[in-house]
Amino acid sequence: MTVYSELIPLSSRKPLVQFVVSMLLILLISAAGLLITLLTAWLIFGIVPGEVDIWQESLNAKHINYFKYLQTFQHLSMFLLPSVAIAFFMKGDAHTYLGLKNKPGLTSVSLSILFIILIIPLNSYLSWFNARLDLPGWLEGLENWMTNKESQSERLTIILMGAGSVGALLINIIIVALIPAVGEEFLYRGVLQEIFTGWLKSGDMAVILTALLFSAAHLQFYGFLPRFILGLGFGYIYLWSGNIWLPVLAHLVNNLIPLILSYFMGWENVNRTMDEFSARDIFIVAIPALIALLILFNIRKEGLRDN
Structure with missing residues (x-):
């Protein structure tokens, strides 16, 4: 048994505790992942958040690669990494908890x-x-917001x-x-x-x-x-x-x-x-x-x- 699983043996706690701790892990890892993603995107592409709008008609190859980079690493930090972390805290072995073998x-x-x-x-x-x-x-206000989100x-x-x-x-x-399929299923179904x-x-x-x-x-x-x-x-x-x-x-x-x-x-x-x-x-x-x-x-x- 690892130190971390001894500290937080989630599998032995009540499901409500498991859920709350899981949500906290998701929020923490997602927030950290977002900051790291935006920082590395700035270093790689020289683009700061808000500089490029998805509605721009003049999107070039660098802009498109920038959005693909953001999508990839935001998804990893929101789904795949949290699910693996939660599974690790559950049993001390993510492979076993998720049944990856x-x-x-x-x-x-x-x-x-x-x-x-x-x-x-x-x-x-x-x-x-x-x-x-x-x-x-x-x-109407909520519908307009949802319509805008759908368009985005x-x-x-x-x-x-x-x-x-x-x-x-x-x-x-x-x-x-591939990345959404693995990350989302690990988190939603596996955890x-x-x-x-x-x-x-x-x-x-x-x-x-x-x-x-x-x-x-x-x-x-x-x-x-x-x-x-x-x-x-x-x-x-x-x-x-x-x-x-x-x-x-x-x-x-x-x-x-x-x-x-x-x-x-x-x-x-x-x-x-x-x-x-x-x-x-x-x-x-x-x-x-x-x-x-x-x-x-x-x-x-x-x-x-x-x-």
Whole structure:
């Protein structure tokens, strides 16, 4: 047992204590990571915070690389590093707590990938539906704030997904697809869902609560429903398989699909398809969604067999 795990043996504390300490670690590591990221970005690119606006029409290669640098290291400090630190304090060994040495079976891998592919039509429909929800008039200020956040996220996505070569695409795969998939699943499913399971004494409630946090934390109201459904999918894959690498893989595939499509088609063309759905399309998306649900139950069967 290490000195640190003796000092803070989180796994032996009450779930509420685990949650509070975890939140503190996330805040501390994120704040320190942000300061270090901004300082190193200034040293590398010569750009101070606020000097470059994402809405600038004259963004050059240095500006784009600057935003990619910020995105990468902010994400590492907000998700991956805190999740590893929390897992370490839980048991003194992050590998053991997160189950990083557990190899998923080929069948479970295939089912997880197929699940994500089949859930795409439902999430596209939910994106269309969610984007058309209006808040009451007395919440106009909040709606304007959410609309601005959505526009900023859309603009940043366009900047990050721009790739004029295969090499740039590979870098984008690491920044936009791989790092978020690993970091977010380690934190949300590997850490928070585990804490909530012990706290609520219910795996289902833990999956739902974690999915709500997962969606809300992105601060994109008009994408809340599809991201919540994804969170449920990732959560149940983890709950029923007991293997963190399966939701990581599913998350990675989910990130890869629009990234690769945007490389060949352009992000604007990919995004435009979201606006082509109408209410009658719910009947079209229902069939693959039901098949995806059946696949989830098959993942559960595989998990019971493997464990």
